[in-house]
Amino acid sequence: MSQRRKILVTSALPYVNGSPHMGHLVEYLQTDIWVRFQKLRGHDCIYVCASDAHGTPIMLKAREMGITPEALTEGYSAEFANDFRDFGVEFDNYHTTHSPENAALVNEMYEALRHKDDIYTRTIEQSYDEAEGMFLPDRFVRGTCPRCKSADQYGDACEVCGATYTPADLIDPVSVLSGTRPVKRESEHYFFRLSRYEEPLRRWMSDATLDRNVVAKLEEWFDAGLRDWDISRDAPYFGFRIPGTEDKYFYVWLDAPVGYMASFKNLCARRSDLNFDDYWRPGSDAEVYHFIGKDIMYFHTLFWPAVLQGAGFRTPSSVFAHGFLTINGQKMSKSRGTFIKARTYLDNLDPSFLRYYYATKLGPTIEDLDLNFDDFVARVNSDLVGKLINIASRCAGFISKRFDGKLAERLPDAGLFSELAAASEQLADHYERREYSKAMRSIMAFADKANRYIDEHKPWVMIKDEQKTDEVQLVCTQGLNMFRSLMIFLSPVIPAVARDARQFFNEDSWQWQDAASPLLGASLRKFKPLLTRVEADQVERMVEQSKESTPVSDTNSEGNTISIDDFMKVDLRIARIAKAEAVEGADKLLALTLDLGDSSRQVFAGIKSAYDATSLVDRHVIVVANLEPRKMRFGVSEGMVLAAGPGGKDVFLLSPDDGAQPGMRVK
Structure with missing residues (x-):
């Protein structure tokens, strides 16, 4: 093993205006596995x-609930901390950005x-909501992307094509x-003069071990030209006031990543073996890694390294991004009941199951990860229960009952x-x-070999022959030692199961x-059972509870009202019918070819x-x-034309006034 390393690791800070859910857990479990691995290797690894x-x-949200922002965030922070703990996520410190540090x-x-003249002021035009009497953050304005027209x-950014822009660039902003x-x-x-930092950022990019997709995105941003970054927001705003002002506040994306440093500083104040400057000042020999979601790469790979360097701090060793x-x-x-809160999962299933399943899916890229419930049940039962735990279950009883719980003095198959x-x-x-995912496949391949070894020697048959009693002890010692090694390798992934296995082996640490x-x-x-099978009805119950935990008001349940957010999700467009024809074999349908200005599509209309x-x-x-495309017997329908009336001959297509052009949005 290489020399002892000094490592500081962070996960993106969860935004505490709601409860933690299954999507959050991807990042924190990915990070926790990596941190536990580093500690298992003997390195000094701190996770904040x-x-x-x-x-x-x-x-x-605090205003809506009639409480202070501090009370809101304290409540959700406690919920996040509790759920993280119960999923086995082991922080060395969990703090808050609303802190003196x-x-x-x-x-x-x-x-x-x-002092370096990297900060300047200028007057800008900004989106203002006259009805609410406040300036609008970028994400409180929505509209059509100026690049891809989604x-x-x-x-501030398009989730479809990845373009970045300002609300002023949006088409039809609301x-x-x-x-x-x-x-x-x-x-x-x-x-902040981000435009000054292209060369330093390019040097940092070449030094950091970034995923090729992250590098490609950075190159795209460099090619487009770096724009100076607006780091302020107008009152009313919940955050830190900019020194020397009365109504200007630091933008949340300036103080949020500083929260990594603040959490570590808070930890340093309680631990005499840690020194803040040893990790965060230039020349530090510590490694610093940020685990983040791919949606916040822009902030972590451009703004954050530039701000750190400009302010006299070291830059991260690397940034590790994952998919959704x-x-x-x-x-x-x-x-559908698939927006599952972390606590709802914990109320129904063992967290070790999800930790392992995510590990089987996770790699170093920004590809999305899919949790398929059928695959989840099958893989957990096959790998963890049917393969891994089965090794110990088949051997432990013989050692306990026939050999006073004592392992043999040698292995019968040292080569294996x-x-x-x-x-x-x-x-x-x-x-x-x-x-x-590669590690999990390799570990389970060895679990298969261990089970084959036991199958070949059949200790349950040998135990019936008094002359083969010693062989039974040897075979079971072989099986249990392979199980022990596999559990050590898996302990970063399923630490609770590994802890129980270590106690079975009567060892203090691994x-x-x-x-x-x-x-x-x-x-x-x-030996005590370490895991039991997951049943499909446990998953079904969790899904049903997630449906039930989505409150709907009495008015909404009657279908009388929807929110403006729901309405804005519907993209209504003017279209010209370029072609219309009957559909062979369909009594009510016409196939319409629609011209939407910059594209055309086929729609089946009754x-x-x-x-x-x-x-x-x-x-x-x-x-x-x-509208999600619908596959029909006659082809794929790629939208829906609006009409009124009860049906049959009494159907009336809705049409715009003269002058409306294909592609215009209806709002």
Whole structure:
């Protein structure tokens, strides 16, 4: 093993205006596995995190609930901390960005940047909601992306094509608070000269071990030209006030990553063996790694390294980005019961199951991860229960009952154990590179070999022959030692199961290298079942509870009202019917080819009884443009035209006034 390393690891700070859910857990479990691996290897590895506790969304939610922002964030922070703990996520410190440490560091960095003339002010035009009486954060303005024309995108970045921009660039912008079109008002804002830092950022990019997809995205941003970064927001705002001002606050994305440093500083104050400057000042020999989601790469790979360097601090060793979570191949959905809170999972299933399943899916790239419930049940039962735990279950009883719980003094097949021990460094390399899925496949392949060894020797048959009693002890010692090594290798992934296994082996602690040395002649404790099978009805109950935990008001349940957010999700467009024809074999359908200005699509409409196909050509209609395509017997329908009436011959297509052009949005 290489020399002892000094490592500081962070996960992105969870935004505490709601409860933790299954999507959150991808990142924290990925990080926790890596940290536990580093500690198992004997390295000094510190894992800190904090609640992201500032910003307009928190301020508005607290106002809506009639409580202070501090009370809101304290409540959700406690919920996150409890759920993380119960999933086995082991922070060395969990803090908050609304802290004196964070305020002091933010002010220190601001003054350092201002001293270097990296901060300046200029008057800008900003989106203002007259109905709400406040300036709007970028993400409180939604509209059509100026690059790819995708509807209902945030005011700072497009989730479809990845473009970054300002709310002023959006097509047809709307305030998500009031549903009204924002007006422009002038305000003096503070800017960080990011444009000065292209060369330092390029050097950092070449030194950091970034995923190739992250590098490609950075190159795209460099090619587009780095724009100076607006680091201020106008009152009302929940955050830190900029020194020397009365109504200007630091943008949450300036103080949030500083929260990594603040959490570590808070830990240093309680631990005499840690020194803040040893980790965060230039020349530090410590490694610093940030685990994040791919949606916040822009902030962590451009703004954050530049701000750190400009303020006189060291830059991260690397930033590790991961993809999003889908469930059963789709985005998490409250209506389908797949928007599952962390606590709902814990109320129904063992957290070790999810830790292992995520590990089987995780790699070092930004590809999305899918939690398929059928696969989840099958894989957990097959791998953890049917393969891994089965090794111990088949051997422990014989050792306990016939040999007073004592292992043999030697291994009957030292070559098989040596093969497993020799895999140690390859497995360590997989963990180091965050190639967890490769590590899990390799570990389970050795579990198969251990089970085959037991099957071939059949200790349950040999025990009936008094002359083969000693062989039974040897075979079971071989099986249990392979199980022990596999559990050491898996302890970063399923630490609770590994702890119980270690207690069975009567050992106080494990290090990674212990897996390469057999445990011989030792006395074991009585074996207790380590895991039980997961049943499909447990998953079904969790899904049903997730449906039930999505409250719907009495008014909404009657279908009378929807929120403005729900309405804005529907992308209504003007379309010209370029072609209309009957569908062979369908009594009610017409196949319409629609011209939406920059694209065309096919829609099947049940209007055959009311309209002659030829009369519809060149007519303008309104179409739902972002409806999920529906595969029908006659082909794929890519939208829906709007009509009124009870049906049959009494169907009336909705059409716009003269002058409306294909592609225009209806709002």
